[in-house]
Amino acid sequence: MSNITLGGAEEIIGAAHEHAQAVGKAVSVAVVDAGGFPVAIRRADGARPLTPDIARAKAYTAAVMQRPGKMLKKWQESQPVFFSQLSQLPGAALPILATEGSLTIKKNGEIIGGLGIAGGTADEDQQIAEDVLASLGYELEFAAWGVAGAPTADHGKDI
Amino acid sequence: MSNITLGGAEEIIGAAHEHAQAVGKAVSVAVVDAGGFPVAIRRADGARPLTPDIARAKAYTAAVMQRPGKMLKKWQESQPVFFSQLSQLPGAALPILATEGSLTIKKNGEIIGGLGIAGGTADEDQQIAEDVLASLGYELEFAAWGVAGAPTADHGKDI
Amino acid sequence: MSNITLGGAEEIIGAAHEHAQAVGKAVSVAVVDAGGFPVAIRRADGARPLTPDIARAKAYTAAVMQRPGKMLKKWQESQPVFFSQLSQLPGAALPILATEGSLTIKKNGEIIGGLGIAGGTADEDQQIAEDVLASLGYELEFAAWGVAGAPTADHGKDI
């Protein structure tokens, strides 16, 4: 298996929407495959018009950068110009959104897609994404950039 | 009511995917609201990577042009340069794809969104879209361009 | 296996360059993975400055459209406006170049990347690409668009 299936994507999106409703938020949720192409996108009634595309860009970022947006955010803060230019590279189809609510989907050590959530606060988007992926058995640990081998314990630290 | 709900969009997409599977095709289906913003997009396993965006552009076209792509296609054939420029207008977020598999979603005489299907042949995409909207009680008749009042009987003819 | 390896890409590119030299042409050759991202690109001395990007766009097209450019060309000829708009879709990173010298890389029935060659005549680019993939054991047959199941015998015919 190298790409998440539609069934897998729908399961994630359904759980994320339930979770968001439970905290009273209308969010958009996007799941893309390992190459960053959409598998499924769903906007809750009441979520703002651009949220599906924000969610999609978050999912794209986590898939093609192969790290959660929250890890990338630290890199972005230290090199803002470089980071803004990533989105202008010929192979980059969408803006690289390094922020909360952007998780790489990994199973059995293999990256199979990206998940993006938009519409709540940054913390809510992040919390929902993490809770949903954890509850469905996906792996949330990632090694720091460019490091071969096993993921580090404090994954957000050494970017 | 001015926009299709997520529930309405999911119902359409589910029916379209069932219909496509019955004819052995893997398709992507997109539903957008009356302003052309995504409500839900779903790519069947096996559908090609760009099909979700093709379906979305078809849905966008049918929503913001307020006519099915098949009606617009005749206009496009008579004014290809003008038509290609539509996609470059400041408010045009996506390419205006005037083709089969692009239907305006209308209920009680009101336009509430757009439906796009991509992945089958042009005729299959069109057939699935029409069958699904008809079976769910949406209206398929549209007046020719610039005509006030009631829809004409032969809706594809006078563009 | 879901993506061609660098070793596999280098083998293809080396063979293509040898083949091109044998017919006296300086070509650029690009191999991308199944998501359309570059694996390796090589420009022969004397090949024109834009040929690496032409080769890359041909490879991208064959990978993400999941069909050889020559098959897509017939579709493009029948729907030129639609086809030119494909390149403007949000998820399309590069122009969709439906032409000769653009082959989908397939092994054991699975699409693992795309190959693009630019710098010779259309026929030369196509011939080199076909000969190289065939000699290395890749599969050259593809079903017509949207058809599930086994590839058809005359693959370029029913688009």
Place this chain on the structure above:
Amino acid sequence: MSNITLGGAEEIIGAAHEHAQAVGKAVSVAVVDAGGFPVAIRRADGARPLTPDIARAKAYTAAVMQRPGKMLKKWQESQPVFFSQLSQLPGAALPILATEGSLTIKKNGEIIGGLGIAGGTADEDQQIAEDVLASLGYELEFAAWGVAGAPTADHGKDI
């Protein structure tokens, strides 16, 4: 001679990949000619999908700006708005990435191309690039901007 040959580019890339493997990193390496056009690009298995384009933009920057990215970085830090606008000039084909891992390729006092490496840390990318070019006999000294004559001793200082 005004442009690096494919043979020269391949030698650099091969050495850079070996070096990167020795430090346990999967990197992409790009070599462009003096005009910034690609000669060869190679992505190691495991390097992220956007790294070939990051490496290429680094190589492009070092070739057309005719100075290593690390020298340009100081200029960028003092004039960030001006610098970001460089990438939007009509003749600028790619983002101007003024950062580590971006070296101008010079031999016998003549600029013949650019080298970009992406996938390691900034320091690793820089170290590999410098080591490889030095070991292959390329010149690493560049005069500060606008200064005629011989390169300065402390080349990164006076931008």
